[in-house]
Amino acid sequence: MDLGKLGALHIRVLKNPGATVLSLVADALGGRFQGVPAPTRALIQAAAPSNCTALLRPLFNHPYALVPDCLAPPAAASDNSADAYVERLSDVRPDDLLTELEAEFPQHVPLAWQPVVSQPRAWARSYAHVMRSVWEAIRPTWHRHDSLFEREYERIGASTVNGTLDLALAQLGPRFQLAGNSLRIPDRRPGSYRLDENRPLTLIPVASGVGASMFSHQGDTVDWIAYPLSSLAPAGEREERTRDKDRDPLALVLGEPRAAVLRALRRPLTMGELSSLLQCSPGTTTHHCSRLEAAGLLNRNRQGQHVRIALTDRGNELVGLLV
Template identity: 30%
Template sequence: MSELRFTPADVAGVRFGVSPANETVMSMWALADPARYPVHLGWIDRARTTLRRPEVAERVRPLVELAWPRRWLPDFLTPAARPGVEMDGQLDRIAATPPDVVVEDLLATVPRRPLGRYGQALLADPAGLLPQLVEAVRVWYDEAIAPDWPRMRALLDADVAYRAAQLAEGGAGQLFERLHPSLRWLGDRVVSDDPFERDFDLRGRGLALSPSVFSDRRVLWNLLEDSPPVGAYPVRAVGTLWERGAEPAGDALARVVGGGRAALLRLLDAACTTTDLARLTGLSAGAVSQHLSALHAAGLVTRSRVGRHVLYRNTEVGAALLRAARGG
């Protein structure tokens, strides 16, 4: 069990962001243990083919070693997401990690699993060998994540918008109670039902939260008290990630409402913006807007404004129509 203790400043400092570096690093878990990630099997097949290429395998080897399943990740390798910071910025931040922090973060992972050859070498020469690890993360992102990043990003952005609305409407208590079944909010702290036994005092630093495609079973916290407080939690509606934008011609719902509108209804179990839906389906933003207007007029989707964003989601009628089309 882990506990995170909050001050009022920490509650005010809860924030969300999308971290391509986290997804790149944690994707290695799915690659090494595909049975645990059945929703990603198509991606895993493609990524394994990529990793078998000798020129990729050699350059990615440091990341493969440090991101092995059941190994704790060193905190510096999964930096907190920041507004406007994309993959290049996160890589720059990893590269700028002070040598003593690299050593401390690596040693914190040893109780879980001994370091391999590269890990031992990095421990002995953090300044000299950290560039190899940064290059490994960069190569793996470019080869395996970037081709699917728009789709992943749309799902992650939709989750962030949904959680931000929860926080605005119900406060931190409602947010953490609904963020994941393993979490409980006890007024001044979050209790996480996990095997990590971490004890954090946030000390007014706030908490950065990132939805993750490859975090499948629990919320993952950083390891060390002095590291920037970060949590990665399983993204909502991950089962929609690899769905096609249009269904086969034989699909009953598509025959009734049209392929584009059927695709949108399937994605709107989770709240999404027009931009999210365009990325996920491959439809133009104009086409998505037209379909949403028709679905809204028919009472199948609802819309609400959160800040600058308009979120769409299925109504009970829309959800019932989907269940009927699925035979359930």
């Protein structure tokens, strides 16, 4: 996706529970990987209606997921309630759904979509029931993440003020890649997209899994991008954080784990030393270092049997500016 000039890019971050529900359903019930933790996946599967796997097959049983716009969560800031989203699904007009399917499949609608075509109203209401069941199951958890969403708004806002927007975009999630002014969006359909020059880039963090990735587009114009909430605490980790940590400028830009990596690298360290210092597994440390290296903030060099990690000039400048 062509972002244009990053310096002129206007971003808005929206809290949209409907996007989280869709991401969780795609993973737990649709078989589309979003990195949802096993306990959360089990919770959703237990809460969902028994026949939902067959019901959802049209949406997710393709090389790529296809959710018609009339079934997707709206990105409008005034409509960020999952209750409103589910209610809207129950009232989807059959003609709207069929028109979208005809536009997507101009030659013939695939066999998997025939149950939708034959009874669009009944199918939409059953789909709404699935989404309502999942929302009711995860509603308490969603509200416990309020402070994490606030932290994400501050993180993106701080990156805009500090001129580090490229770093924030480069760390939307492991499935997104920033190269210059282009953002690679994970999708199995090849295509080029752009932003509407009259609209901001809309980002929707989702409390789903580390591999969460969704986007909505009209033709070649992207409406919104959903990505994993960067500060989402893993299972078992305390969600409450001190006020000082919440206001940490470096963590607001990079997230706490990656801010901790940069702080630890006041001097070059081996990967083993860094993992021990951070009390993280080698795999987790490697993941964060890979993302920081892609952003130009550190270098990794093999020396014999060890990989030595050091800050780049840019990394030192960022730490000096924000610490």
